Amino acid sequence: MSSLVRARSRLLHLPTAATVATPLLRQLRRLSTDDSTTLTIETSVPFTGHKIEPPSRSVETTPKELFGFFRDMALMRRMEIAADSLYKAKLIRGFCHLYDGQEAVAVGMEAATTRRDCIITAYRDHCIYLARGGTLVEAFAELMGRVAGCSKGKGGSMHFYKKENGFYGGHGIVGAQVPLGCGLAFAQKYVKDEAVSFAMYGDGAANQGQLFEALNISALWDLPAILVCENNHYGMGTAEWRAAKSPAYYKRGDYVPGLKVDGMDALAVKQACRFAKEYALKNGPIILEMDTYRYHGHSMSDPGSTYRTRDEISGVRQERDPIERVRKLILAHDIASATELKDIEKEVRKEVDDAIAEAKESPMPDPSALFEHVYAKGLGAQSYGVDRHEVRAVLA
Amino acid sequence: MALRRAGRRLNFLRLLTTSASRSILSPSEKKPMTMNLFSAINNALHIALDTDPRAYVFGEDVSFGGVFRCTSGLVDTFGKERVFNTPLCEQIVNEAAKFRYRSGNQFNCGGLTIRCPYGAVGHGGHYHSQSPEAFFCHVPGLKVVIPRGPEQAKGLLLACIRDPNPIVFFEPKWLYRLAVEEVPHEDYMLPLSQAEVIREGDDITLVGWGAQISVMEQACLDAEKDGVSCELIDLRTLIPWDKETVEASVRKTGRLLVSHEAPLTGGFGAEVCASIVERCFLRLEAPVTRVCGLDTPFPLVFEPFYMPTKNKILDAIKATVNY
Numbered sequence: 001m002s003s004l005v006r007a008r009s010r011l012l013h014l015p016t017a018a019t020v021a022t023p024l025l026r027q028l029r030r031l032s033t034d035d036s037t038t039l040t041i042e043t044s045v046p047f048t049g050h051k052i053e054p055p056s057r058s059v060e061t062t063p064k065e066l067f068g069f070f071r072d073m074a075l076m077r078r079m080e081i082a083a084d085s086l087y088k089a090k091l092i093r094g095f096c097h098l099y100d101g102q103e104a105v106a107v108g109m110e111a112a113t114t115r116r117d118c119i120i121t122a123y124r125d126h127c128i129y130l131a132r133g134g135t136l137v138e139a140f141a142e143l144m145g146r147v148a149g150c151s152k153g154k155g156g157s158m159h160f161y162k163k164e165n166g167f168y169g170g171h172g173i174v175g176a177q178v179p180l181g182c183g184l185a186f187a188q189k190y191v192k193d194e195a196v197s198f199a200m201y202g203d204g205a206a207n208q209g210q211l212f213e214a215l216n217i218s219a220l221w222d223l224p225a226i227l228v229c230e231n232n233h234y235g236m237g238t239a240e241w242r243a244a245k246s247p248a249y250y251k252r253g254d255y256v257p258g259l260k261v262d263g264m265d266a267l268a269v270k271q272a273c274r275f276a277k278e279y280a281l282k283n284g285p286i287i288l289e290m291d292t293y294r295y296h297g298h299s300m301s302d303p304g305s306t307y308r309t310r311d312e313i314s315g316v317r318q319e320r321d322p323i324e325r326v327r328k329l330i331l332a333h334d335i336a337s338a339t340e341l342k343d344i345e346k347e348v349r350k351e352v353d354d355a356i357a358e359a360k361e362s363p364m365p366d367p368s369a370l371f372e373h374v375y376a377k378g379l380g381a382q383s384y385g386v387d388r389h390e391v392r393a394v395l396a
Numbered sequence: 397m398a399l400r401r402a403g404r405r406l407n408f409l410r411l412l413t414t415s416a417s418r419s420i421l422s423p424s425e426k427k428p429m430t431m432n433l434f435s436a437i438n439n440a441l442h443i444a445l446d447t448d449p450r451a452y453v454f455g456e457d458v459s460f461g462g463v464f465r466c467t468s469g470l471v472d473t474f475g476k477e478r479v480f481n482t483p484l485c486e487q488i489v490n491e492a493a494k495f496r497y498r499s500g501n502q503f504n505c506g507g508l509t510i511r512c513p514y515g516a517v518g519h520g521g522h523y524h525s526q527s528p529e530a531f532f533c534h535v536p537g538l539k540v541v542i543p544r545g546p547e548q549a550k551g552l553l554l555a556c557i558r559d560p561n562p563i564v565f566f567e568p569k570w571l572y573r574l575a576v577e578e579v580p581h582e583d584y585m586l587p588l589s590q591a592e593v594i595r596e597g598d599d600i601t602l603v604g605w606g607a608q609i610s611v612m613e614q615a616c617l618d619a620e621k622d623g624v625s626c627e628l629i630d631l632r633t634l635i636p637w638d639k640e641t642v643e644a645s646v647r648k649t650g651r652l653l654v655s656h657e658a659p660l661t662g663g664f665g666a667e668v669c670a671s672i673v674e675r676c677f678l679r680l681e682a683p684v685t686r687v688c689g690l691d692t693p694f695p696l697v698f699e700p701f702y703m704p705t706k707n708k709i710l711d712a713i714k715a716t717v718n719y
Binding site: 149150151152153154155159161162163168169170171173176179180190210213214217372373374375376 | 500
């Protein structure tokens with residue numbers, strides 16, 4: 001049901017029945033949400049380069065792309081807020097790390113890459129999963145530990161994967177995904193894929209030793225690895241100035257060039273990722289530091305206000321919110337009206353609600369799934385339940 | 397610290413044929429060769445790379461042949477695209493073991509086999525004598541395999557490489573040059589998760605693995621002179637381990653002794669003993685016993701005191717039999 005609504009709206013640009021009878025002028029404007037004429041827009045701030053000439057501030061985009069950014073980010077924002085409610089309702093258990101505020105990084109990166117490029121990230125992965133073609137139902141089902149989830153309910157919030165779309169997850173161990181990401185870049189170079197790997201990590205993980213080990217080898221072997229530091233300025237509850245001697249994470253690669261990017265500006269992210277991809281294919285690794293912000297705390301157990309002020313959070317929301325930025329651009333360029341954008345948000349809300357309802361229908365995995373995929377199938381090893389006299393399963 | 401290599405297959409859908417014995421030479425050349433452990437392992441790696449074009453070896457110093465010579469000649473035969481040096485960045489427990497499980501079978505590290513030298517060498521000291529197998533045995537998702545000699549090593553290593561699960565393969569470095577056996581020339585595999593009864597007996601079951609097996613064999617011979625008939629079992633695969641074979645043996649003998657170089661407390665012997673007591677409680681004639689390394693960091697000059705020697709095993713056999 002929800003996918004049908006979405007398809008309809010994309011094709012016909014009729015968010016609600018209320019817009020059927022409209023003046024000609026509005027109809028003309030509505031058509032341009034599908035428009036591919038080039039617009040050139042300046043990023044909020046220029047890029048800062050470390051040992052590299054930064055790309056231009058002027059980004060080419062289209063009304064269609066901007067509209068897509070708005071819709072995708074609104075969907076991501078709505079998904080994360082809904083996840084917050086579900087967690088408080090105890091339908092989602094365990095750990096849940098929300099991405100709202102950082103949506104621009106996910107959509108900007110997706111706009112600059114193909115599905116043959118690999119993306120690997122840490123545990124704040126819900127929105128990147130969506131950007132890489134994951135569905136809402138699979139996301140919510142996985143969060144609630146249901147069988148319809150993308151990892152069959154076995155992974156949970158931190159372990160979303162989409163193999164066919166080049167999304168390598170979803171990792172709980174801080175920083176471990178960076179050596180894995182460099183390994184992906186190695187594989188791409190080995191098979192001459194002409195694609196790159198984006199290994200994402202946070203400002204907290206940026207001080208990890210394994211990151212520098214992986215970076216060293218990536219630079220030595222000229223691997224097409226792009227290390228993306230999503231600097232939301234807090235590693236759990238520790239502000240960057242308390243954690244790092246040098247919080248200029250784009251410079252931490254030393255001999256590896258870096259770029260500092262406004263991570264709340266989807267167009268800046270897109271420009272930087274496209275630039276980085278071109279660079280990495282020819283020259284080896286590069287670091288992108290996305291200056292971004294998360295509105296929620298580190299996870300659902302963290303109120304997020306004991307180590308930063310509410311004024312700071314609302315200040316960023318007012319001045320730098322990624323969705324508001326794109327909304328203003330769309331309105332300024334007359335691509336859609338304020339009402340239409342509000343309608344999109346309503347539609348998105350409904351889509352999310354429908355997906356949650358569908359995900360709730362999915363059952364929990366069968367207890368036998370506990371023992372599945374510990375080892376590859378068919379190599380019969382036995383395991384016992386807590387009550388060793390009664391539960392006995394063959395490890396699949 | 398442990399050196400490491402890996403032979404990796406990208407195709408995790410390939411099925412195992414445990415009884416395969418593919419010959420890569422003409423029939424007239426199929427006679428066994430006298431080989432030591434590192435040569436047998438080298439031979440196994442050659443066969444693995446030869447039979448699967450998607451297999452490759454990477455790790456510390458594999459290119460020049462490795463400090464223990466296990467990978468010598470590989471790069472000359474198969475090229476530097478398939479045999480190359482890499483640094484270490486251990487992700488075994490948190491990533492390799494759990495990838496298949498947590499991604500709902502979308503991803504896996506099934507083609508990975510990690511080879512590491514382990515065990516005492518007489519003078520290794522704290523870090524070059526350790527037996528860390530128990531740490532890896534505690535990780536569901538990994539398999540741990542330990543050969544006792546060249547002929548076993550070749551067959552087990554080929555089985556490990558072709559097994560669709562991540563496996564840690566421990567090689568007793570003491571035996572790299574010291575152990576010399578007749579090793580068949582052809583491509584053969586030995587089954588994983590199957591223990592081998594090396595010596596049959598009626599009075600007591602001895603269980604061990606790796607280099608310790610030869611020490612236990614000596615103890616068995618000495619015990620026989622005193623009229624004690626010992627059954628010796630080599631576990632070969634530590635996880636998942638062959639409980640059935642050990643249980644059948646203890647049902648026959650009624651007594652169990654486990655011996656390993658690793659320290660006593662928390663060693664894998666504890667798992668074997670606990671499982672056997674659960675299964676064979678009423679059959680046991682004496683408490684199960686473990687003859688292991690001491691609960692100390694592995695000493696340098698005190699190595700002879702630390703090691704579970706033949707005499708310590710003999711004492712334990714006698715005490716158990718006379719209980």
